[in-house]
Amino acid sequence: MSFNIIGLIKAAIINGTPLLFGTSGEILTEKSGNLNLGVEGLMFMGGAFGLMGAFLYGNAAGDSASGAVAVAISLLCSFGIGCIGSLIFSFLTITLRANQNVTGLALTIFGTGVGQFVGELMRIKVGGNVTISNALKAAFAEPILPAALQKIPVLGQILFSYNLFVYLGVIMALVMAWFMKKTRKGLFLAAVGESPATADAAGINVTRYRYLATVIGGGISAVGGMVYTMTIAGSVWNHSGLSGEGWVAVALVIFCLWRPINALWGSALFGALLILYLRLPIPFLPTQIYKIVPYIATALVLIMVSMRQRREDQPPQGLGLNYFREDR
Amino acid sequence: MSETTHAVEFRGISKRFGSIQANDSVDLYLDRGVIMSLLGENGSGKTTLMNMLAGIYFPDEGEILIDGKPVTIKSPADAFENKIGMIHQHFKLVDVFTAAENIVLGLKEQGKLDRKAISTRVKEIGDRYGFEIDPDKKIYEMSVSEKQTVEIIKVLYRGADILILDEPTAVLTPQETSKLFKILRAMRDDGKSIILITHKLNEVMEISDVVAVLRKGKYIGAVKTAETNEKELTEMMVGHKVSLNIERPDPVDPKPRLTVAGLTVRDSEGMVKLDDVGFIAYGGEILGIAGIAGSGQKELLESIAGLRHISKGSIIYTPEGKSPAELVGKTPMEIKDAGVSLAFVPEDRLGMGLVGGMGMTGNMMLRSWNKGKSIFVDTKGPEKLAEQVLVNLDVKTPGIDYPVRKLSGGNVQKVLVGREIAQAPSVLMSAYAVRGLDIHTSFTIYNMMTEEKMKGVAVIFVGEDLDVLLELCDKILVLCGGKVSGIVDARTTTKEEVGLLMTKLGGKEAN
Ligand SMILES: Nc1ncnc2c1ncn2[C@@H]1O[C@H](COP(=O)(O)OP(=O)(O)O)[C@@H](O)[C@H]1O
Ligand SMILES: [Mg+2]
Numbered sequence: 130m131s132f133n134i135i136g137l138i139k140a141a142i143i144n145g146t147p148l149l150f151g152t153s154g155e156i157l158t159e160k161s162g163n164l165n166l167g168v169e170g171l172m173f174m175g176g177a178f179g180l181m182g183a184f185l186y187g188n189a190a191g192d193s194a195s196g197a198v199a200v201a202i203s204l205l206c207s208f209g210i211g212c213i214g215s216l217i218f219s220f221l222t223i224t225l226r227a228n229q230n231v232t233g234l235a236l237t238i239f240g241t242g243v244g245q246f247v248g249e250l251m252r253i254k255v256g257g258n259v260t261i262s263n264a265l266k267a268a269f270a271e272p273i274l275p276a277a278l279q280k281i282p283v284l285g286q287i288l289f290s291y292n293l294f295v296y297l298g299v300i301m302a303l304v305m306a307w308f309m310k311k312t313r314k315g316l317f318l319a320a321v322g323e324s325p326a327t328a329d330a331a332g333i334n335v336t337r338y339r340y341l342a343t344v345i346g347g348g349i350s351a352v353g354g355m356v357y358t359m360t361i362a363g364s365v366w367n368h369s370g371l372s373g374e375g376w377v378a379v380a381l382v383i384f385c386l387w388r389p390i391n392a393l394w395g396s397a398l399f400g401a402l403l404i405l406y407l408r409l410p411i412p413f414l415p416t417q418i419y420k421i422v423p424y425i426a427t428a429l430v431l432i433m434v435s436m437r438q439r440r441e442d443q444p445p446q447g448l449g450l451n452y453f454r455e456d457r
Numbered sequence: 458m459s460e461t462t463h464a465v466e467f468r469g470i471s472k473r474f475g476s477i478q479a480n481d482s483v484d485l486y487l488d489r490g491v492i493m494s495l496l497g498e499n500g501s502g503k504t505t506l507m508n509m510l511a512g513i514y515f516p517d518e519g520e521i522l523i524d525g526k527p528v529t530i531k532s533p534a535d536a537f538e539n540k541i542g543m544i545h546q547h548f549k550l551v552d553v554f555t556a557a558e559n560i561v562l563g564l565k566e567q568g569k570l571d572r573k574a575i576s577t578r579v580k581e582i583g584d585r586y587g588f589e590i591d592p593d594k595k596i597y598e599m600s601v602s603e604k605q606t607v608e609i610i611k612v613l614y615r616g617a618d619i620l621i622l623d624e625p626t627a628v629l630t631p632q633e634t635s636k637l638f639k640i641l642r643a644m645r646d647d648g649k650s651i652i653l654i655t656h657k658l659n660e661v662m663e664i665s666d667v668v669a670v671l672r673k674g675k676y677i678g679a680v681k682t683a684e685t686n687e688k689e690l691t692e693m694m695v696g697h698k699v700s701l702n703i704e705r706p707d708p709v710d711p712k713p714r715l716t717v718a719g720l721t722v723r724d725s726e727g728m729v730k731l732d733d734v735g736f737i738a739y740g741g742e743i744l745g746i747a748g749i750a751g752s753g754q755k756e757l758l759e760s761i762a763g764l765r766h767i768s769k770g771s772i773i774y775t776p777e778g779k780s781p782a783e784l785v786g787k788t789p790m791e792i793k794d795a796g797v798s799l800a801f802v803p804e805d806r807l808g809m810g811l812v813g814g815m816g817m818t819g820n821m822m823l824r825s826w827n828k829g830k831s832i833f834v835d836t837k838g839p840e841k842l843a844e845q846v847l848v849n850l851d852v853k854t855p856g857i858d859y860p861v862r863k864l865s866g867g868n869v870q871k872v873l874v875g876r877e878i879a880q881a882p883s884v885l886m887s888a889y890a891v892r893g894l895d896i897h898t899s900f901t902i903y904n905m906m907t908e909e910k911m912k913g914v915a916v917i918f919v920g921e922d923l924d925v926l927l928e929l930c931d932k933i934l935v936l937c938g939g940k941v942s943g944i945v946d947a948r949t950t951t952k953e954e955v956g957l958l959m960t961k962l963g964g965k966e967a968n
Contacts, residue, residue: 313561313570320551320562327549330513331563331611332534440553440597455474455514 135286137401137408142295144361145400147172149298150353151378152385152392153305158215158346159382160309161339162322162447163222166233169375170240171214171347172354175207176371177244179355180259180364181251182206183269187261196268199261200293203269207355208348214240215347219340226451237375244354248366259366269293269359294356298396301349305389318342322445325452335452353378373420377403380427386434386442399423463525464489464650465510465541465619470519472505474863476855479505481674482519487619487667492641492651494661494682496694497671498895499867500853503654504546506671507621511543512536523619534563539619542612546623546654546866548604550596556607557592560614582613586643602633609640620644621652626660627893630750638664656895658687672696695897703903703928705948706911711739713775714915715761715797715884720770722753722760730756732939734770740777740883743906743916745930745947747923749959753939754919758886761917762799763789776883777913798882810873813862817843817854817872820861824876846875850901867894871902878905885909888919903929923952937962 151172158165165171182202187194218236221227251259260266270292272279278289309315320328321338329335354371362370381399385391406419434442466486472479479502487493497503508514510521512533520527523539530536536543550559557575576592583590588606596604605625612620622641626634641651641664655661661668662682669679670693677693691699715738722731731753738744746754759765761772763784772784776796784792811820821839843857850871854864861869874890887906891899906929910916920926926933930947935958942958 311570313564313566316554316558316570317562320554323551323553324549327551327559328562330511330533330543330545330549332532332537333563334534440595443553446552 135283138287138397139290140404140408141397141401143291143400144404145396145398146295146298147353147357147361147374148378148381148399149302149392149396150294150356151350151375152353152381152396153298153302153389154211154346154349154351154353155378155382156346156385156387156389156392157305157349158343159387159448160318160322160445161342161346162325162445162450162452163219163339163343164229164233164449165215165218165236165343165347166230166379167214167218167236167240167347167375168350168378169373170237170244171211171351172357172375172378173241173244173371174210174214174247175351175354176358176362177247177354177366178210179203179207179352180261180358180366181247183261183265183359183364184251184259187265194262194265196265199265200268203355203359204352207351211348211351212344214351215344216340218347219343222451223336223339223343226453229449229451241372244371245368248368252366261364266359266364269364292360294360298356299393302389302393309389319445322447325447325450326454329452329454339452350375350378377423380424383444384423384427384430386430387444399426402426462488463522464491466522466525467506467510468520468522470506470509470516470521472502472509472514472517478674480509480516480671483671483674483676485669485676485679487650487652489618489650490645490648491667492645492653492665493679494665494668495652495654495671496656496661496668496690498694498897499871499893500865501671501694502674503671504623504865507543507623507652507654510536510541510619511621512541513543537615537617540615540617541619541621542615542617543621544605544608544612544623544625546627548608550604550607552597553595555593555595556590556599556610559596559607560592560611562611564615579610579614582610586613586640588640601628602630602637605629605637618648619650619652621654623654624656624893625653626655626657634660656893656899658690658896661690662687670694691896694895699897699900703900703925704907705929705931706907708739708741708910708931709913711741712777713737714740715917716771716773716775716781717761718771718773720757720760720772721768722756722765723768724756730939731760734936734939734941736934736941736944738884738915738917740913740915741910742931743910743918743929745926745933746917746919746936747926747933747955747959748936748942750921752936752959754936755888756939757936758799758888758917758919761792761797761884761886763787763792774884796881796883797886798877798880798884799886811861811869814860816856816858816860817847817852818857820872821846821876821879824880842876842879846872846879849905850875850898867898870894871898874902874905878909882909882914884915884917886917886919889921890918891925892921899925923955927952927955935959 151168155165155168183199186199186202214236218232221232222229272290273293274289279285309319317328317333318338321333321335325335357371357374358364377399381392381395385395402422406416463486467483470483471481483506495503505514509516510530512530512535515531521530528539530539557572557579560579561575579590579592588610590606590610625637629637645651653665665682667679668682668685668690670677672694718735720731720734721729724730734757748754756765760767767785773781774784774795774797775781812823818839821842840857846852847857852868852871854868861872870893874887878885890902906916906918918930927947932944933947933950933955934944935942935955937959940962942962945954
């Protein structure tokens with residue numbers, strides 16, 4: 130059997146990176162008590178707008194296009210559209226106090242629609258596959274560390290052979306973990322998610338925390354969609370490539386017990402589960418069976434957590450509930 | 458006295474919620490170094506008025522002056538700035554945080570979150586006023602009184618000079634209450650102004666310097682505690698003469714209704730909660746149950762209602778004119794249908810038996826949805842029942858379809874107790890039925906219990922106030938550590954005897 134463990138680990142981490150962004154963003158959102166089920170839509174929009182940014186820049190700059198600039202533009206475009214999408218969500222749920230589940234599902238429908246529209250529009254305009262020059266593609270998907278490091282046996286491949294976004298994702302998750310555990314603002318954010326009435330009575334601006342966490346979280350999730358399109362999907366628009374990613378990210382939030390540190394290894398694990406059907410094919414087993422494995426893993430974690438009954442492992446108590454001070 | 462000396466002054470404060478006028482042009486002041494009790498029936502607007510000082514609600518009309526200067530308190534943060542701190546009736550704490558983390562919530566201190574330094578400062582405050590507190594303990598591991606301590610330190614940490622405590626003693630044991638009062642006195646002597654809401658008139662007389670009274674949202678007046686008495690205060694609250702006597706007619710032809718023998722119950726961890734409990738509850742009598750909190754009162758009622766797994770023992774139920782039946786092994790629904798009713802009022806009133814978002818009608822329906830023969834639920838019956846409870850218990854609500862969550866705490870409780878009584882049960886069990894209720898309403902409920910007794914119902918009444926148990930019940934069963942410590946005749950026993958039985962099994966050692 131040509132089963133290659135190093136290759137699997139590498140592929141798991143690369144495939145897990147979009148999830149790492151999607152999940153970390155949603156963790157930030159949910160920590161504030163907002164349950165944004167629009168991650169799927171946000172990642173779709175992030176993917177489409179990220180590609181569009183790099184594509185338009187590539188066309189405009191022609192041969193003189195710089196990879197670094199293209200990456201920066203893609204990051205900005207996807208983050209920006211994620212912020213806009215979740216700003217709509219925030220306005221509806223925080224300011225107008227609409228039901229979060231319904232609004233989130235609507236955002237998913239809206240976001241996939243917008244993503245598809247932008248992607249297909251580009252395709253029609255170009256009259257074929259939308260893609261960017263090979264030089265630009267390399268800036269997104271090729272390893273960024275010196276070749277010498279990658280040549281170290283075993284470790285070189287497992288640790289130093291990745292594209293920019295893998296490292297960016299790890300740094301982002303570490304910063305988020307530090308923010309939540311070590312800073313005052315992180316503590317206040319957790320209080321807002323656990324009990325907005327308590328936070329409010331303590332003088333914390335609940336509305337501001339919820340808006341900021343949801344908008345920034347949505348932006349980070351959308352970057353995940355861009356990372357998927359630009360690295361795994363080879364910087365080519367494919368109308369169904371991203372489908373399901375966002376939902377896996379939402380499941381992963383639960384799997385990680387709302388801790389960004391767990392998202393680091395959880396995303397790699399889920400990344401592995403997502404590609405297992407390619408790496409470890411079992412004859413006659415339909416690929417659909419593989420695709421439900423992440424959800425089964427999430428359900429198992431839920432069962433374990435409810436058996437252990439540790440308060441710290443529970444979702445934020447105020448999750449999904451809108452807050453109005455004069456309510457009883 | 459010139460008015461600039463007042464620490465706090467309300468001028469013409471009004472607040473409405475929809476069609477409810479919670480406060481109506483209230484004028485009230487409080488000086489430094491004074492403890493003021495705020496009295497009023499349930500729903501008279503005490504909490505609402507205090508919430509406006511604490512920045513939770515904003516007044517529709519009127520102004521608030523602090524040290525003679527008009528202030529605008531738009532949010533809790535503004536309240537802190539004016540050195541006002543409120544300890545809410547329902548604690549505002551984050552369960553998964555430690556005490557120290559809760560205490561620093563919202564503080565705009567600079568620098569990184571140094572949990573050690575915070576713990577040290579929390580300990581310092583504790584030592585100064587005589588609190589005992591472990592800053593690193595999680596809230597969900599704490600008892601009610603520990604949580605309250607955290608709340609008090611939280612406002613002291615912010616340098617509050619004006620402290621508001623909303624029904625702080627409702628859930629405390631007598632020992633915890635006297636500890637709290639010692640702390641409050643220490644704070645008063647430190648020059649702080651304290652507003653205390655409580656329904657217990659003996660506490661009002663004991664701790665406060667002045668008493669202010671609200672009735673139906675209006676300010677009635679303030680009196681010096683030394684120059685008043687419980688009767689006068691009650692009349693100010695209610696607005697007319699009241700008698701604070703419980704009638705206790707002699708039982709007519711009592712018959713055994715519930716015969717409990719050898720009842721042994723363990724909790725989910727296998728700890729014995731009830732140990733070989735046996736007694737007979739008679740129809741036409743009120744059986745009081747006394748005991749230190751957690752001696753098995755709750756478990757006993759729940760076992761009879763079929764809500765607990767019973768390890769050993771039997772509960773024989775003999776309805777009027779029918780043959781006896783064993784209740785052990787029956788489902789809660791079967792037991793309920795047989796006529797055994799449980800009105801349990803937990804610390805969190807909405808936690809058990811009521812759906813906050815529904816109105817009174819809907820909540821009445823929860824007990825009858827499976828009764829009718831047609832596939833549609835019957836709404837007429839529950840509606841009538843709701844009207845009945847509304848009138849009988851004088852529930853303050855804009856209508857029977859108004860969500861019960863929005864009623865004031867005491868009124869929520871009236872709905873709960875009223876519904877159980879309205880089932881026309883033949884055994885009526887109630888636990889802490891008057892917890893947090895004003896005395897007028899409490900007496901209404903006592904009288905309802907007596908009425909049920911005279912109808913031949915076997916009433917089982919778990920109470921916290923020994924004076925009431927002695928006046929209301931016919932017999933008192935005393936539990937001590939899950940065992941029956943004694944069953945005494947309520948007419949002849951004394952508070953001391955019951956107290957001894959509560960602390961020592963059989964009460965014998967002291968004799
Ligand atoms: N947030 C709210 N929404 C609607 N009604 C309220 C609210 N707060 C209080 N009320 C109503 O105002 C009245 C006064 O309530 P409250 O101040 O809690 O009384 P008290 O504390 O004296 O028992 C009650 O009728 C209550 O139902
Ligand atoms: Mg109140």
